[in-house]
Amino acid sequence: MVGPAPFTPRAIRSTSVPPRRSARLAGEPPGGEWELRPHSHRQNGVLIERTVRWNRWEVKSYGDWSYRVNKTSRRKPFYPGQLIMAMDLHPQTILSRPLTDPQIAQTECGPVNAKMRVMVVINTTFNGILCLPMYTQTSNTVIPAPRVREMVSISQNRSWPGATPWVGPPLHMTMYGGSQYAANSFIELCQPVHVLAQSRIKDIGYISGGEYARLIRLLAYKENEARRNAFQLYHAQYFTNQMWVPGARYRSYHKAQMDRVTYMRWR
Secondary structure (H helix, E strand, C coil): CCCCCCCCCCCCCCCCCCCCCCCCCCCCCCCCCEEEEEEEEEECCEEEEEEEEEECCCCEEEEEEEEEECHHHCCCCCCCCEEEEEEEEEECCCCCCCCCCCCEEEECCEEEEEEEEEEEEEEECCCEEEEEEEECCCCCCCCCHHHHCCEEEEECCCCCCCCCHHHCCCEECEECCHHHCCCEEEEECCCCEEEECCCCCEEEEECCHHHHHHHHHHHHHHHHHHHHHHHHHCCCCCCCCCCCCCCCCCCCHHHHHHCCCCCCCCC
């Protein structure tokens, strides 16, 4: 008499391995979830080329992967004293930033903090423009004295006495947007930023030619001061071509002449 067949247990799928998923049965297009899609358009006559990060399964865009302005399509060149809005980025070193902060991105070389910032154009270069960034002081924290010595106050009105007394009265600026920008700000003299001409840049205002001349004198003063200190480390003396010290405002020949020049402005 033949006995019952031996019991053979079925293979049990490990709970640690996810079940296979069929993109075909789900109605999703082949080739993976993500792809890059090129786009181009003109904005105020300027040619803008973009690469969009596209989710093929959700049929949805997740923002730009690249953004490039055709600099030869710009109608007018950037000019000294122009106020612009451009990207300012630096290593992310603030430990208290939340996980949802949209200004922070992770890269292979480390976390980066990026935001659009108001800047004043100093001069143009082959690839872009050299600028000085502007900051606002919204908290009640007292700015350390050495930090104050690296900044100059700037205002949309002439009633603010400023917070950098070492340079005298604040610089005056004209903003096209008016109240949407801070009325009182600071220009950072010791941390210049180079902005690529192909990047996203918005024209938002200007300082007059005379105010630009005063800003350049302050910039040269801080540069010469830093170089003198550097030369002293080598027990050498640094000589400048022109001696000038900041203080009360005066109307120089350059200020009177440069205030009359306005033809390069975009508006």
